[in-house]
Amino acid sequence: MVIYKSIIEIIIKNMNTIVYLKRVLPILVLLSVDIIFSQQDPQYTQYMYNTMSVNPAYAGSNGHTVITALGRTQWVGLDGAPDSQTLSYDTVLGYTGVGLGINLTNDRIGPSNEIYLDANISYTVRTSDDGNLAFGLKLGGRHLSIDWSKGTALQQERIFEGTVSRFLPTIGAGIYYYESNWYVGVAIPNFLRTEHYDDTIATSTSGFGDVAEERLHFFGILGYVFDLSETLKFKPAALAKVVNGAPISVDLSANFLFNNKFAAGLAWRWDDSISALLGFQATENFNIGFAYDLTTSNYSNYNSGTYELMLRWDIFRQRIMKSPRFF
Numbered sequence: 001m002v003i004y005k006s007i008i009e010i011i012i013k014n015m016n017t018i019v020y021l022k023r024v025l026p027i028l029v030l031l032s033v034d035i036i037f038s039q040q041d042p043q044y045t046q047y048m049y050n051t052m053s054v055n056p057a058y059a060g061s062n063g064h065t066v067i068t069a070l071g072r073t074q075w076v077g078l079d080g081a082p083d084s085q086t087l088s089y090d091t092v093l094g095y096t097g098v099g100l101g102i103n104l105t106n107d108r109i110g111p112s113n114e115i116y117l118d119a120n121i122s123y124t125v126r127t128s129d130d131g132n133l134a135f136g137l138k139l140g141g142r143h144l145s146i147d148w149s150k151g152t153a154l155q156q157e158r159i160f161e162g163t164v165s166r167f168l169p170t171i172g173a174g175i176y177y178y179e180s181n182w183y184v185g186v187a188i189p190n191f192l193r194t195e196h197y198d199d200t201i202a203t204s205t206s207g208f209g210d211v212a213e214e215r216l217h218f219f220g221i222l223g224y225v226f227d228l229s230e231t232l233k234f235k236p237a238a239l240a241k242v243v244n245g246a247p248i249s250v251d252l253s254a255n256f257l258f259n260n261k262f263a264a265g266l267a268w269r270w271d272d273s274i275s276a277l278l279g280f281q282a283t284e285n286f287n288i289g290f291a292y293d294l295t296t297s298n299y300s301n302y303n304s305g306t307y308e309l310m311l312r313w314d315i316f317r318q319r320i321m322k323s324p325r326f327f
Contacts, residue, residue: 041189041217042084042107044072045267045275045291046310048237048253048327050088052101054219055187056120057136057176060092060099065315075295075303080110090120097124099134111149116142118170130179138172138189168192174219182224183327189217218242225326233257235265235326253277257326263289272297273306287312 044050050068051058068088075081090101101120107113118140125133146164174187193216223237239251248270255265255277263279273293280288289310295303 042072042082042086042105043241043249044070044084044086044308045251045269045293045306046070046277046289046308047239047251048223048255049287049289049310049312050086050103051185051221051327052088052090052120053086053103053105054189054221054239055136055174055176055185056101056118056138056172057122057134057174057185057187058099059090059101059120059122059136060124061122061132061134061176061178062090062314063092065089065091067313067315069311070308071310072306072308074293074306076305076307078303081303082107082109084108097126098122099124099136103140112144112146114142114144116140116170118172122176127177132178134176134178136174136176136187138170138174140170142168142170144168178327181227183221184223185219185221187219189219191216215246216244223327231259233326237327255279255326267291269293279310285314285316287314 044053047054050070066089068086068090070086070088072082072084074083084105084107086103086105088101088103090099092099099120099122101122103116103118103120105114105116105118107116118138120136120138122134122136125135127133144164144166148163169192170190171192172187172189173191174185176185176187177183178185218241220240220242221238223235226234228234233256235255235257237253237255241249241251243249249272250270251267252270253265253267253275255263257263261281263277265277267275267277269275273295275291275293277289277291279290282288287310289308289312291308291310293306293308295305
């Protein structure tokens with residue numbers, strides 16, 4: 001989302017020029033207030049099925065190989081709205097306590113496209129018979145591209161000429177503690193505060209230069225699984241996202257698991273949306289998840305909601321199926 005913060009700042013500084021982006025104007029107008037104070041990384045309602053994308057220390061914590069595909073189409077009906085896809089691979093390296101994970105993410109919004117590729121490695125220490133403390137490191141990068149040909153300016157500005165292409169390195173870290181029925185973790189997805197624009201790119205005919213710096217993010221996760229009966233589990237969970245200079249963002253969810261087969265729940269994102277979540281263990285190793293977000297802010301007048309689809313393959317080393325840990 002950082003790219004739109006930069007675009008909006010530039011437009012605000014050049015109010016004497018009337019600019020119209022035929023495919024981007026609606027999203028700029030709607031997001032102009034919110035994105036200046038919003039998260040910069042892609043967000044998912046079903047993050048709990050790919051927790052490694054939130055905290056690198058989660059890698060390997062399942063004790064077996066997991067492949068997850070997650071797609072999110074946000075604000076359907078609004079041209080230029082965010083559209084994100086993630087593919088991840090997560091495994092444990094024998095009994096060494098070392099976990100390994102790969103995340104590949106494609107994030108599009110308006111004329112910008114960002115591709116993330118991250119490698120996650122974790123090391124887990126047993127603190128008790130049921131306790132595990134994991135330390136994680138994330139290394140990778142992202143490629144940012146902007147294609148201004150997707151918009152048309154009535155009065156040409158230098159900022160809207162040509163395309164932008166830039167590589168941004170990523171170094172992150174996290175700590176994750178978990179037992180059989182609860183977990184807690186904190187992470188910083190990227191320590192590097194790289195610049196998305198420089199004076200050459202951001203200088204307009206009005207003489208303004210602008211620099212958009214990647215802001216430091218802090219993620220916190222917490223969850224607990226209650227065994228209500230032999231066939232019913234209940235898991236409340238929370239995800240907090242804090243960005244330097246922006247209000248805190250909180251996701252709260254409550255999910256039920258029936259017979260280790262069917263999952264259903266609700267989620268609420270502070271000042272943004274409410275969501276319905278459904279899941280189904282289709283086979284021993286294959287799980288399907290679906291989420292629908294209903295926008296609760298003023299943007300609800302301009303879209304018909306947000307959809308997510310999750311596909312997850314649990315590749316067990318043992319032939320005997322284990323009871324799902326539900327996180």
